[in-house]
Amino acid sequence: xxxxxxxxxxxxxxxxxxxxxxxxxxxxxxxxxxxxxxxxxxxxxxxxxxxxxxxxxxxxxxxxxxxxxxxxxxxxxxxxxxxxxxxxxxxxxxxxxxxxxxxxxxxxxxxxxxxxxxxxxxxxxxxxxxxxxxxxxxxxxxxxxxxxxxxxxxxxxxxxxxxxxxxxxxxxxxxxxxxxxxxxxxxxxxxxxxxxxxxxxxxxxxxxxxxxxxxxxxxxxxxxxxxxxxxxxxxxxxxxxxxxxxxxxxxxxxxxxxxxxxxxxxxxxxxxxxxxxxxxxxxxxxxxxxxxxxxxxxxxxxxxxxxxxxxxxxxxxxxxxxxxxxxxxxxxxxxxxxxxxxxxxxxxxxxxxxxxxxxxxxxxxxxxxxxxxxxxxxxxxxxxxxxxxxxxxxxxxxxxxxxxxxxxxxxxxxxxxxxxxxxxxxxxxxxxxxxxxxxxxxxxxxxxxxxxxxxxxxxxxxxxxxxxxxxxxxxxxxxxxxxxxxxxxxxxxxxxxxxxxxxxxxxxxxxxxxxxxxxxxxxxxxxxxxxxxxxxxxxxxxxxxxxxxxxxxxxxxxxxxxxxxxxxxxxxxxxxxxxxxxxxxxxxxxxxxxxxxxxxxxxxxxxxxxxxxxxxxxxxxxxxxxxxxxxxxxxxxxxxxxxxxxxxxxxxx
Ligand code: ADP
Ligand code: MG
Numbered sequence: 001x002x003x004x005x006x007x008x009x010x011x012x013x014x015x016x017x018x019x020x021x022x023x024x025x026x027x028x029x030x031x032x033x034x035x036x037x038x039x040x041x042x043x044x045x046x047x048x049x050x051x052x053x054x055x056x057x058x059x060x061x062x063x064x065x066x067x068x069x070x071x072x073x074x075x076x077x078x079x080x081x082x083x084x085x086x087x088x089x090x091x092x093x094x095x096x097x098x099x100x101x102x103x104x105x106x107x108x109x110x111x112x113x114x115x116x117x118x119x120x121x122x123x124x125x126x127x128x129x130x131x132x133x134x135x136x137x138x139x140x141x142x143x144x145x146x147x148x149x150x151x152x153x154x155x156x157x158x159x160x161x162x163x164x165x166x167x168x169x170x171x172x173x174x175x176x177x178x179x180x181x182x183x184x185x186x187x188x189x190x191x192x193x194x195x196x197x198x199x200x201x202x203x204x205x206x207x208x209x210x211x212x213x214x215x216x217x218x219x220x221x222x223x224x225x226x227x228x229x230x231x232x233x234x235x236x237x238x239x240x241x242x243x244x245x246x247x248x249x250x251x252x253x254x255x256x257x258x259x260x261x262x263x264x265x266x267x268x269x270x271x272x273x274x275x276x277x278x279x280x281x282x283x284x285x286x287x288x289x290x291x292x293x294x295x296x297x298x299x300x301x302x303x304x305x306x307x308x309x310x311x312x313x314x315x316x317x318x319x320x321x322x323x324x325x326x327x328x329x330x331x332x333x334x335x336x337x338x339x340x341x342x343x344x345x346x347x348x349x350x351x352x353x354x355x356x357x358x359x360x361x362x363x364x365x366x367x368x369x370x371x372x373x374x375x376x377x378x379x380x381x382x383x384x385x386x387x388x389x390x391x392x393x394x395x396x397x398x399x400x401x402x403x404x405x406x407x408x409x410x411x412x413x414x415x416x417x418x419x420x421x422x423x424x425x426x427x428x429x430x431x432x433x434x435x436x437x438x439x440x441x442x443x444x445x446x447x448x449x450x451x452x453x454x455x456x457x458x459x460x461x462x463x464x465x466x467x468x469x470x471x472x473x474x475x476x477x478x479x480x481x482x483x484x485x486x487x488x489x490x491x492x493x494x495x496x497x498x499x500x501x502x503x504x505x506x507x508x509x510x511x512x513x514x515x516x517x518x519x520x521x522x523x524x525x526x527x528x529x530x531x532x533x534x535x536x537x538x539x540x541x542x543x544x545x546x547x548x549x550x551x552x553x554x555x556x557x558x559x560x561x562x563x564x565x566x567x568x569x570x571x572x573x574x575x576x577x578x579x580x581x582x583x584x585x586x587x588x589x590x591x592x593x594x595x596x597x598x599x600x601x602x603x604x605x606x607x608x609x610x611x612x613x614x615x616x617x618x619x620x621x622x623x624x625x626x627x628x629x630x631x632x633x634x635x636x637x638x639x640x641x642x643x644x645x646x647x648x649x650x651x652x653x
């Protein structure tokens with residue numbers, strides 16, 4: 001199954017949205033985020049700092065400033081990932097950042113406007129265009145699912161009953177990793193169909209938003225696309241590669257205010273913080289590289305992204321920033337988060353011939369239907385030839401489907417005509433008795449009915465076969481490719497430019513690192529004065545760096561203290577609630593009832609919940625039903641052996 005064992009790091013890009021009208025009117029402070037696109041750096045200015053305090057600089061795989069276009073981000077940072085998915089890798093793109101910084105804009109965008117289409121609609125175009133341009137010996141099956149995680153519950157956004165549907169469970173299997181059981185999965189044959197799936201899901205999400213306060217900033221949305229491709233290998237057999245793509249729009253990363261909230265609201269806030277802090281812990285544990293335990297199981301989100309973080313997947317993280325001075329702290333946290341994620345190593349590999357490939361099942365089902373249909377048609381054809389008085393020479397296999405169908409239609413028509421003629425003859429026969437006439441006519445009528453039923457069954461089978469076959473997309477067919485050669489060239493050039501600029505950035509970044517490390521070692525000094533000057537300069541540089549790192553340590557410590565305080569606060573509130581419940585239990589529930597309940601409770605680690613064991617264990621259920629006493633067999637009620645003996649002797653007691 002594995003092909004490419006090499007590991008690669010998570011690709012992290014940062015995007016900053018423009019100042020909005022309200023922020024612009026807030027004053028002249030302007031943006032606190034500056035970007036060096038050529039170097040891939042973000043420079044963050046602390047609006048509260050003194051002029052002497054150095055600015056914070058972070059380096060990423062790519063950065064996109066307020067003027068960046070959706071297309072730029074897609075071509076440079078997403079396109080290579082989708083290409084990998086089409087080649088059979090798992091791929092994940094997730095947008096992370098504070099609410100209102102452009103996560104949804106980046107992932108979804110305004111899909112009606114070609115300029116503003118986000119990653120998801122652009123990926124649709126990309127996938128289906130790729131299929132339409134691939135070779136005709138390839139068959140594809142594309143499926144889409146859409147889910148959200150709200151309050152630690154996984155909900156299917158494509159379920160028509162979304163609002164009332166029960167939460168779905170996560171399962172794991174060695175072939176495809178962690179998955180959601182019973183999740184709706186729609187086979188999509190075109191861009192239009194997959195867009196429809198997206199719209200249905202978006203609408204379900206929007207309904208949730210009006211019901212619940214700030215729903216979208218409190219839920220994670222995952223759009224999943226599975227692309228299966230079957231292609232003949234060098235061994236002549238068809239091989240299937242499966243690429244799974246996760247497109248994730250996370251909940252807003254800001255801390256939910258917890259002060260003063262109680263009950264359900266407290267639990268809600270705690271759960272949202274929990275899943276994002278679980279994500280943070282997973283990223284830290286992976287980036288650190290030393291921790292042996294990665295806490296994937298701490299939240300649904302981290303379990304679903306298990307393969308994407310440190311596993312079998314290629315991953316791109318888009319961290320989104322707002323430029324406003326008001327949100328300096330959040331922006332800095334996002335950048336730190338993103339910076340840590342760069343160190344995560346994944347081990348992507350091509351998923352070849354997995355056991356659960358649906359495409360194989362489809363191919364087998366199509367072959368089965370085809371054989372059935374063929375058999376039916378062959379039978380009809382044989383009958384026709386008997387009617388025609390021709391000898392069947394067994395050359396049916398060489399005929400095409402179209403010819404066969406025509407032959408069958410002809411046979412049915414001829415048969416009908418023949419039966420009609422015979423009926424006419426019977427009616428006109430003057431020597432036949434009325435009863436006999438009726439009987440023969442009835443018989444012919446029944447034969448006609450059988451013929452029609454047979455034809456209907458064949459038609460149904462044909463329709464089923466065609467519907468099944470149409471689900472598979474054949475390379476170079478099915479979808480009209482309207483682009484001309486010129487456009488294709490343009491796309492290719494754009495692709496090349498994107499690749500070039502990203503490799504240029506990589507070289508620049510490497511040069512910068514080398515510069516810092518080696519420059520002073522090679523320098524030879526002509527005079528002592530020059531040496532002093534050069535070394536002073538270097539010292540100043542290093543001193544500034546030291547200050548930066550010191551400030552960073554201070555910051556991280558402060559943040560640590562803050563989050564600890566928050567955790568303590570949550571703990572206090574939860575303890576208070578626990579005490580309250582204890583009070584009720586101790587004072588109002590009889591101890592024997594309490595003991596009974598406690599002996600029946602069991603903790604389900606998979607679902608993270610206490611569960612009641614059934615009163616009667618499932619296996620002993622059958623034992624509960626009293627067996628009929630052996631002495632009662634054959635008698636109305638049990639009787640003694642003595643009496644049984646009397647019965648058989650015919651004597652009475
Ligand atoms: P989030 O999903 O992170 O909460 P949104 O994507 O809803 O944020 O963005 C908030 C607002 O900012 C929206 O009105 C969106 O159109 C706008 N916006 C975000 N990013 C950009 C961008 N790069 N260019 C222009 N407008 C943007
Ligand atoms: Mg959003």
